[in-house]
Amino acid sequence: MSRAAISTTTLMLLAAWAPGATAQVFDFEAGADGWEPISGQWAVEDGRYVQSDASTPAYRMSLVGEPWEQGRIEADATPLTDNHNGNVGASFGLVAKHVDDKHWCAARFGSYGRCSLRIQGSEVGVVDLGTCLPDPGTTYHPSVILRGGLVAIALDGVIMGIFHDPFPGQAGRPGLFTETECAFDNVRIEGGNE
DSSP states (O other): OOHHHHHHHHHHHHHHOOOOTTOEEEOOTTOOTTEEEEESOEEEETTEEEEOOOSSSOOEEEEESSOBSEEEEEEEEEEOSOBTGGGOBSOEEEEEEEEETTEEEEEEESGGGEEEEEEESSSOEEEEEEEOOOOTTOOBOEEEEEETTEEEEEETTEEEEEEEOSSTTOOBEEEEEESSOEEEEEEEEEEEOO
């Protein structure tokens, strides 16, 4: 599929995506029920879901909900500090699909000064989307849409990249991702199966 075809298809995907009956919104005022931290140190602080471990360069994820094959996840993300371990920098992101510990993909913003799609699976890889240098303390709005075998990544309403789903036809759980200290709020998840 050509780049132009993917862009046109994705724009149609984004335009056609309407909130579904299964939408969940998490503002964390009442806690983090339903969230499962699988790496990192996650806790609710001042009405935000905060990952506070920056001791090493590592992937930190917390997952929620039932597995999905398609859907949308978006959040307000505020990186709190730079992680100087391994020169990671300020980082935030969203898990698009976590099939299991060895098969997942996540949109990353700021890790090593870049924006990328990180894929862990039969083929490990990073799809680089360019420079991204988040300012600690500034809130950003990342989103990921999985639909029709495609993954669209956006930041503050701007499409950063469009890819083929690395795990087509497989269900996986959505979630939050960071490699440093970061606070998340107003997480909205709409999902389902094809």
